[in-house]
Amino acid sequence: MPKTFSEKLLAWYKLNKRDLPWRHTRDPYKIWISEIMLQQTTVTAVIPYFERWIKCYPTMKSLAAAGEQELMSSWEGLGYYSRVRNIHKAAKIMVRDFEGNVPDDPKALIKLPGFGPYTVGAVLSIAYGLREPIIDANVRRIVMRLHAIKGKADASVDVKILPWIEKTLPRGQMSEFNQAFMELGALICSRQPQCLQCPVKEFCRAHDKGVQDEIPEPKKVSYIDVEMVAAVIRHGDKYYIQQRSGKGVLSGLWEFPSSELLKGESSLGAAKRLMEEQRCDDCSRITKLGLVRHYYTNHRVKLHAYLCDVNSLPEEDLIHRQVILAQMKEFAMHSGAVKIAEKLG
DNA sequence: AAGCCGGGGAT
DNA sequence: ATCCCAGGCTT
CATH class of the missing domain: 1.10.340.30 (Hypothetical protein; domain 2)
Structure with missing residues (x-):
């Protein structure tokens, strides 16, 4: 048998x-x-x-x-x-x-x-x-x-x-x-x-x-390339983080304020624009932390991280917090933000 | 049926 | 650099 x-x-x-x-x-x-x-x-x-x-x-x-x-x-x-x-x-x-x-x-x-x-x-x-x-x-x-x-x-x-x-x-x-x-x-x-x-x-x-x-036949994947800037806004030993809200990608996770680069914009220019959008007009120093790659689903994100020292952080509310580095791990962040945070240690 | 939703290991 | 992974939800 x-x-x-x-x-x-x-x-x-x-x-x-x-x-x-x-x-x-x-x-x-x-x-x-x-x-x-x-x-x-x-x-x-x-x-x-x-x-x-x-x-x-x-x-x-x-x-x-x-x-x-x-x-x-x-x-x-x-x-x-x-x-x-x-x-x-x-x-x-x-x-x-x-x-x-x-x-x-x-x-x-x-x-x-x-x-x-x-x-x-x-x-x-x-x-x-x-x-x-x-x-x-x-x-x-x-x-x-x-x-x-x-x-x-x-x-x-x-x-x-x-x-x-x-x-x-x-x-x-x-x-x-x-x-x-x-x-x-x-x-x-x-x-x-x-x-x-x-x-x-x-x-x-x-x-x-x-x-x-x-067998099986490979499925073709098309990537979407995105270039973004993240502002690590710091005052003393406090950092400003925000929570991604609602639905969509990485919803509910925390991150540093970020923005997609506009057409023809430099990463430093985008960082300065982002700081204005955050109402941080008292930025005393801005230095590049580095470039982080963050891939998710079919997106390939180049994330330029800038350290921005300010005299006063933006206000806190439900989805914005001022935290020291040790507190940051209590907030679930996406891998791109984690890679940036690792540069601060 | 097709698009969206992460991140990293394998090759 | 590309493909894929003990899928499910939404449109």
Whole structure:
């Protein structure tokens, strides 16, 4: 009796799986947190954040009771900050409606903020062992190769591959199986696949045809280049920072006042203009701190940082603060601002 | 369906 | 320098 796809995959996983923090638990709360952190984020980036998070917020109730700013600081540097706001909202709902438990019902889960098709399936299978499919970037790439489906790896191929995934799911060992699927994509069936080591190559049509390197087709990215200036406004040992508000990019994070360079404007000229806009007309000295590169999504930002010594800082309010360097780490800042702040130490 | 939303590792 | 990552939300 030849071994099935899932038998082969599970046997390989048992021998080759990485030792990752969230594989030491079946606590649905912790599995959920790991799944949100891992969205569009590499395992190595997540590990330290996950460890710290579980120490700070070991339970659903401790998370629901935490403050928004505190959570933003815990997330600082991980990116996609709407994730942490959705985690907080969902935790409050789960405390209110589900006694602080993660529901094991797909219809209830999908209604919670931050739970899409992937995360619902991941929590249900990995934490509860339910027979639910998941399609992440790994699974999508693997199944496209298994069936030699050409094209880009986007969600539009999911309808084609889902039937095969569903009929291939094993009875039992679902927590292991779905993780094994993703692990295969991370370790073997990666961008440049290691087909010789693949435990399921006998099921792979792309391997048969020798086209595994052409699937999936790379998606073309177009960058938007932006040049900005940031004013580090200082009086004595106090610095002036502001919070990005509302919606849009990096919303809720703190930063130094900044502005995009106007057409033909020099960075120093922009810094002086920015100081006028901040009503800082008493600037006694302005010196360049350096150039910081800040890349996010499809933006490539060159951020010119200027240190501006003033005789009096602008007034404080809800979204503007005067802080000393030691206090600054209590305010969640985006990576561009953090890189500038590091120049002040 | 397509665009938005971060940051850093891998190549 | 480019591509991508245990996706979800909005339009």
